Amino acid sequence: MTTPPDPTARTRADDACPGALSLHQAADGPLARVRLPGGVLTPEQLAALASAADELASGDLELTSRGNVQLRAVRDPDALAQRLADAGLLPSETHERVRNILASPLAGRVGSGPDVAGIVTDLDLGLRADPDLADLPGRVLFAVDDGTGDVTGLGPDIGVHALGGDEALDGEFALVLAGADTGVRVAADATVATMLAAARAFGRERDRQWRLAELRDGVATVLDHTGLAVTTDPVELGSAGSAPVGWFEQADGGVALGAVLAHGILPARTATVIAAVEKPVIVTPWRSIVLVDLTEDEAEAVVRVLAPMGLIFDANSPWAQVSSCVGSPGCAKSHADVRADLEFAVTAGSAGHDGREHWVGCDRACGSPHSEHLRVTATDEGYDGQRVDGPRLS
Numbered sequence: 001m002t003t004p005p006d007p008t009a010r011t012r013a014d015d016a017c018p019g020a021l022s023l024h025q026a027a028d029g030p031l032a033r034v035r036l037p038g039g040v041l042t043p044e045q046l047a048a049l050a051s052a053a054d055e056l057a058s059g060d061l062e063l064t065s066r067g068n069v070q071l072r073a074v075r076d077p078d079a080l081a082q083r084l085a086d087a088g089l090l091p092s093e094t095h096e097r098v099r100n101i102l103a104s105p106l107a108g109r110v111g112s113g114p115d116v117a118g119i120v121t122d123l124d125l126g127l128r129a130d131p132d133l134a135d136l137p138g139r140v141l142f143a144v145d146d147g148t149g150d151v152t153g154l155g156p157d158i159g160v161h162a163l164g165g166d167e168a169l170d171g172e173f174a175l176v177l178a179g180a181d182t183g184v185r186v187a188a189d190a191t192v193a194t195m196l197a198a199a200r201a202f203g204r205e206r207d208r209q210w211r212l213a214e215l216r217d218g219v220a221t222v223l224d225h226t227g228l229a230v231t232t233d234p235v236e237l238g239s240a241g242s243a244p245v246g247w248f249e250q251a252d253g254g255v256a257l258g259a260v261l262a263h264g265i266l267p268a269r270t271a272t273v274i275a276a277v278e279k280p281v282i283v284t285p286w287r288s289i290v291l292v293d294l295t296e297d298e299a300e301a302v303v304r305v306l307a308p309m310g311l312i313f314d315a316n317s318p319w320a321q322v323s324s325c326v327g328s329p330g331c332a333k334s335h336a337d338v339r340a341d342l343e344f345a346v347t348a349g350s351a352g353h354d355g356r357e358h359w360v361g362c363d364r365a366c367g368s369p370h371s372e373h374l375r376v377t378a379t380d381e382g383y384d385g386q387r388v389d390g391p392r393l394s
Contacts (some may be wrong), residue, residue, distance in 0.1 A: 017033070020081060020090050022097065031074070038120035048083055056075055063289070065369065066141065104148050114188070116145075123191075123196070145159060146162050149241065153371070158195050173185070180219075182230060184223065186228075194226070197225075202215065203285065205218070244288070256297055270309045274291065277291060279292060319387055321347060321353075325358075358375050362377070374387055
């Protein structure tokens with residue numbers, strides 16, 4: 001199990017996690033991270049991101065392990081912020097870094113679980129409405145799981161998990177804190193208030209801790225502050241899922257198409273073509289995308305046009321199993337051009353065929369998956385592979 005970072009060794013209570021306004025100075029220039037609650041993008045928003053990447057940044061959109069999007073080498077941060085605001089992607093300047101909300105990407109469309117989109121929207125509104133919650137670290141992670149266990153398994157600080165497989169929002173939800181069931185059960189209409197209360201409790205109690213799991217007796221402390229009662233023994237709620245890849249029949253007769261991309265990179269030109277399909281796009285925490293609400297004819301056309309442009313609709317592709325940090329030259333700390341080396345390994349057939357792999361340029365292991373995987377780390381003497389169990393908490 002990965003050892004959590006020691007919060008007492010930190011010199012600041014707020015982390016330096018980048019946002020759309022607080023850019024990170026990477027080796028290849030300023031990096032902006034745009035939060036997408038639930039990973040949802042309208043076609044218009046995707047088009048706006050594509051044009052911003054093309055005209056103001058490196059020309060690519062990077063998908064992150066929290067279902068967000070990054071733009072690298074930003075040349076005009078003020079112009080980027082204005083475009084994001086105009087597209088509805090920057091609804092709050094004060095709270096933009098704390099809008100880290102994962103949701104089961106196929107919820108309400110595939111499977112028997114409920115549609116949790118309304119919970120995600122109300123949670124986002126609630127976060128932005130509370131001035132105190134603007135001070136939460138940018139690494140705090142919320143999750144709304146439809147019962148499949150896919151995003152609960154990613155170790156959220158605060159989340160809810162649907163129980164019973166109810167198609168409508170009339171069943172119970174488990175309260176998840178520090179990635180595990182607490183034994184607290186709440187009704188659907190109480191989920192948002194419960195998560196906000198938990199977030200306020202963590203905000204009051206933390207010092208230099210960035211994640212709830214780092215706070216001593218954090219779960220008990222949060223429950224005590226909120227007055228929530230444990231009513232049942234906690235249960236195992238699943239493990240981290242994988243990218244939904246391929247063709248999925250929706251409950252309403254439509255089609256959802258899941259695709260991975262090499263290195264989780266979506267070129268601006270490809271994003272523009274996807275936006276022209278005029279259907280919602282969901283960015284997943286597995287650095288993939290899902291196009292939803294397609295007709296069968298539209299889905300066939302999407303595969304025909306976008307597969308040659310780099311979208312991979314085959315769940316057996318090695319790119320469905322591998323990921324990487326940016327490596328050199330984008331990161332000054334990296335010991336290697338990780339992406340180029342991983343590309344070579346995939347092409348040679350030596351990566352992506354024996355379970356999950358994540359290639360990194362240094363021991364920080366940025367972007368690591370939350371599930372068991374082989375971490376391949378660049379050193380001064382080459383690459384070193386090590387099995388890693390469980391989620392990273394940093």
